[in-house]
């Protein structure tokens with residue numbers, strides 16, 4: 064039996080797909096060369112915003128067309144989790160709509176497949192084995208769900224509160240990846256900096272502050288252990304209040320001074336309306352404090368434009384912040400009105416065209432900043448990890464998200480090389496082997 068998985072959405076979804084693949088392989092399935100050749104076709108969907116949902120539906124319909132007669136089509140992932148019943152009713156082409164943590168043992172060849180959504184997790188997807196990876200880097204998801212309730216975000220409504228994996232489980236997965244040749248582990252979770260707080264709360268039987276200054280934040284110890292066992296450890300999705308001084312020190316000590324801060328806006332009224340911590344001034348202070356220790360630290364963030372109530376003053380505040388922060392990388396998104404979120408009921412919705420206009424304005428500014436920061440690398444020496452023939456990355460570039468370092472295609476995939484940066488082309492730079 065052969066399977067095919069089509070993955071949409073964020074890195075967290077890609078990890079889930081790898082785990083599903085691991086489960087199917089353990090059941091005797093082999094990877095097909097295309098959806099058309101598979102006996103089992105899985106669409107791992109994304110429901111984050113309206114555009115992602117549309118793309119997911121289109122993909123499901125394309126897979127329904129492409130699959131051969133008799134092959135089964137399964138829809139899993141965030142859309143299945145969030146809109147299971149509606150999807151099952153609206154897509155008769157689909158044989159099974161199954162949530163993330165549902166056992167795909169229901170897909171065993173002899174099992175008749177019913178059209179249904181089963182809400183009860185039958186096993187923990189996070190702790191499934193995963194197949195060997197061809198790339199020298201891998202995402203490792205260390206928690207599922209989120210304890211925060213940001214105004215725009217529906218994730219907690221369908222992924223639930225945070226459930227952290229244990230240190231042993233994470234180290235076990237990381238060690239297997241390293242043994243298979245992985246040189247860079249990218250830790251991901253919805254709220255990475257809060258990893259472990261739920262376990263500690265449970266063991267202490269009391270509430271623990273999410274922000275935990277004083278060097279006892281669980282992620283600090285995990286990052287320390289991992290960085291002693293793998294060349295590179297990169298942390299994604301850091302909620303700004305979780306970026307404690309202890310965590311900053313630890314990240315800098317790993318040799319990967321890369322800070323992916325989930326900021327979303329800089330205007331204080333906007334951030335309060337989003338039910339989030341901080342403001343532009345505090346963010347700038349933290350960025351400056353990090354740069355004071357490591358001038359070369361790299362910063363990435365993402366921002367939402369057109370959140371309900373956003374004014375021209377808020378937009379001016381954000382533009383000013385972007386100019387001052389000089390982030391290396393940034394992603395901008397227009398607000399997406401999601402059912403079941405706090406923002407859904409807020410007044411002052413911003414017309415989509417206006418939100419788009421604001422997005423274009425900040426993107427244009429950030430593109431110039433990114434290009435300038437990339438230009439400034441020309442003439443420097445960088446140590447790059449070779450991801451694929453001709454494609455390298457220094458510590459400044461996160462895989463799949465940021466630009467790359469163009470290198471000699473003869474360099475061996477999985478090796479490290481010292482290169483001199485000789486040119487920059489927008490987000491990418493070019494390196495000559497030393």
Ligand code: SF4
Nearest residue numbers: 209211212213216253
């Ligand atoms: S921290 Fe992230 S996942 Fe959690 S509620 Fe906020 S935006 Fe959503």
